Amino acid sequence: MRDLAVLLEGRNLARLFEGLWVTLRLSLSSVLLSIVLGIIVGMFMTLKNPVTRAVSRAYLEFVRIMPQLVLLFLAYFGLTRVFGLNLSGETSAVLVFTVWGTAEMGDLVRGAVTSIPRYQYDSAYALGLTKIQAYIFVIIPQTLRRLVPPAINLTTRMIKTTSLVVLIGVVEVLKVGQQIIEANRYNAPGAALWIYIVIFFLYFLICFPISRFGQLLENKWRD
Amino acid sequence: MLLTVEKLNKAYDGLEVLRNIDLSVEKGEVIVVIGPSGCGKSTLLRCINGLETIRSGSISLNGELLNRPKTDWSSVRQKIGMVFQSYDLFGHLTVMENLLLAPMKVRHEDRKTARIRAEALLERVGLGDKSRAYPRQLSGGQKQRAAIVRALMMEPEIMLFDEVTAALDPEMVREVLDVILELARDGMTMIIVTHEMQFAKAVADRVVFIDGGEIVEQNTPELFFTNPDTERAKRFLNIFQFDTPK
Ligand SMILES: Nc1ncnc2c1ncn2[C@@H]1O[C@H](COP(=O)(O)OP(=O)(O)OP(=O)(O)O)[C@@H](O)[C@H]1O
Numbered sequence A: 001m002r003d004l005a006v007l008l009e010g011r012n013l014a015r016l017f018e019g020l021w022v023t024l025r026l027s028l029s030s031v032l033l034s035i036v037l038g039i040i041v042g043m044f045m046t047l048k049n050p051v052t053r054a055v056s057r058a059y060l061e062f063v064r065i066m067p068q069l070v071l072l073f074l075a076y077f078g079l080t081r082v083f084g085l086n087l088s089g090e091t092s093a094v095l096v097f098t099v100w101g102t103a104e105m106g107d108l109v110r111g112a113v114t115s116i117p118r119y120q121y122d123s124a125y126a127l128g129l130t131k132i133q134a135y136i137f138v139i140i141p142q143t144l145r146r147l148v149p150p151a152i153n154l155t156t157r158m159i160k161t162t163s164l165v166v167l168i169g170v171v172e173v174l175k176v177g178q179q180i181i182e183a184n185r186y187n188a189p190g191a192a193l194w195i196y197i198v199i200f201f202l203y204f205l206i207c208f209p210i211s212r213f214g215q216l217l218e219n220k221w222r223d
Numbered sequence B: 001m002l003l004t005v006e007k008l009n010k011a012y013d014g015l016e017v018l019r020n021i022d023l024s025v026e027k028g029e030v031i032v033v034i035g036p037s038g039c040g041k042s043t044l045l046r047c048i049n050g051l052e053t054i055r056s057g058s059i060s061l062n063g064e065l066l067n068r069p070k071t072d073w074s075s076v077r078q079k080i081g082m083v084f085q086s087y088d089l090f091g092h093l094t095v096m097e098n099l100l101l102a103p104m105k106v107r108h109e110d111r112k113t114a115r116i117r118a119e120a121l122l123e124r125v126g127l128g129d130k131s132r133a134y135p136r137q138l139s140g141g142q143k144q145r146a147a148i149v150r151a152l153m154m155e156p157e158i159m160l161f162d163e164v165t166a167a168l169d170p171e172m173v174r175e176v177l178d179v180i181l182e183l184a185r186d187g188m189t190m191i192i193v194t195h196e197m198q199f200a201k202a203v204a205d206r207v208v209f210i211d212g213g214e215i216v217e218q219n220t221p222e223l224f225f226t227n228p229d230t231e232r233a234k235r236f237l238n239i240f241q242f243d244t245p246k
């Protein structure tokens, strides 16, 4: 019981929620930026030009091959060394997750756009729809239906991956948990388990509704 | 003449696909276009309603030249209905929404009157109970009938059919061809690309045989299928009979 009580001691629970807010703030800024930039980059990726293709390919491969942790260290320590840019942990994190998220999101947009069969465009034009009308009423709605489920999946992946920022000194939910555990190492050594269970639920609280929402849309839109 | 195509040439990146095509279609006439795979049949239809740009020649509808720089294709295409081989219904819309989209957005017709027309047409092709269904809930034959109705909703002056039964299971071919036959009886002007020879014989006023991007022969269906003028048509028909004994 002593172990469980640690959670309620002092500001411990409040601190965990503050940590969660940091996690959320990081993930949401990165996700929103990635969606906006990813749509632009995704359009760029659909171009048939061999040069733009090679560039987008290289960008995507680079981001996929590099572990996110390496990118984080690169941004946080590397940029300081090389360019004298002094980025805070949070800024570096948002930067890295946006660079990563934009590449993945761009690839999802590219996939969704190119999966619309040519006949859908042709039929729309053949009915007399203008190019703009065809996009508004036919192409974009279908693209969104294909895009939203995997984009939601990516969002939850990004939220989970933000836990890496602990390693560049950002105090988010996981770090707060570790601090509480450290502080109680001697008086309540069993608290660690409870803290991690609470953190598990906090992640669950954020990710579950998002991924449920994704599934609902997917079922509704299946075609 | 409703439609006149003169000296039409079309190339894809330097590859000539259509050469010197001359074709005129009178109001009410049913033209069947046949020819081996890759000879340019689809390309011809796509050029007629401006889905492809042409290299040279002219296309006119009711005497009005279509291949000008300033053509308002949106208004031209309302007069030219087209149905494709593959399922071209919009998957995110119900059958009824598919039918209403262009009348409402392009012709600015109000929903009620468009709906009444849509229901009557669906009834006619045996889809009266499908207006709320999504395309994924329909059989191949039903989808193609719905696609035909969708084109008819724009009250076109001419219909272009590009192998509309080629992707269907054999047992569904009939129900789609019957719809086209009925349109022919009602006097609709049509250009039909098909590999269904029996159907071609039954529906055509004139058969146009294309080979290697050129019109090799134009003839009545009676003569074309029994005693064509050209060697190339003869050879094509022989191969065909060999493929599909009927
Ligand atoms: N978008 C395109 N780009 C380049 N070449 C094309 C394109 N579309 C068609 N072609 C080529 O043009 C030629 C004519 O094609 P088309 O589709 O008109 O033939 P078709 O007579 O309709 O054949 P099928 O009976 O197989 O449908 C073919 O050689 C084809 O490979």
Ligand SMILES: [Mg+2]
Pocket (backbone or CB within 6 Å): B041, B042, B043, B162, B163
């Ligand atoms: Mg074809």
